[in-house]
Amino acid sequence: MGKTSAIRPQSQRWKRLLVAGLLVAVLVVLGSVLLFSGSAVGCDEIEDADGPALRCAFDAAVPPATVWQAMTRTGEPRSYYFDAVLEAEMVPGGRWRFLTDDLERLLAGGEILVIDPPRRFEQSFQAADLDDPPSRITVELSATPAGSHVVLTHDRFPRKTTTYRRFRGAHPLALSALQSVLETGELPLRARIYTLIFKPGMKTMTVRAEPWH
Secondary structure: OOHHHHHHHHHHHHHHHHHHHHHHHHHHHHHHHHHHHHOOOOEEEEEEEEEEEEEEHHHHHHHHHHHHHHHHHHHHOOOHHEHHHHHHEOOOEEEEEEEEEOOOEEEEEEEEEEOOOOOOEEEEEEOOOOOOOOEEEEEEEEEEEOOEEEEEEEEOOOOOOOHHHHHHHHHHHHHHHHHHHHHHHHOOOOHHHHHHHHHHHHHHHHHHHHOOO
């Protein structure tokens, strides 16, 4: 009798823990859906003879030179991109890389392919924590009566790699945050939340940054 009564509370405790775990899992999934959907900037998925590509476009009420400065400025944390810091040799053939804000961890890097300020730049791109082959990011800026039109194309994927799938969601988030920072000087709440969630993990999951010189 005593053993049976002891087993029942323990069984009930495990059931409560299981229900709590399921609720947490549901909340995480719902939170992720809300966080990664409905961005102000959208990206089209393109399929052509060269393989899959992502094309993202938005308008900003600032001149192209201001957008260019925000996207190419080195040595300062970018609030719209997890506070990552750009280090770059801003010439064709130069190296570039994104580091965590403590400059200890490498997030991504590649080579500057084309640079034509303040209109266009191209760079090869490789996430530091993935084994995917390098892809390419091209940014094109044009003046509009209200400010600027910005087009980011991420292509040269051999297939829908992990990099492709990751940045299918990441580009809209970052570009939406950039648009807000350019126009209002403020980081939107959504960007603050995902930075709070993902920034700590970025400092442990990615590889240590080696000195260039």
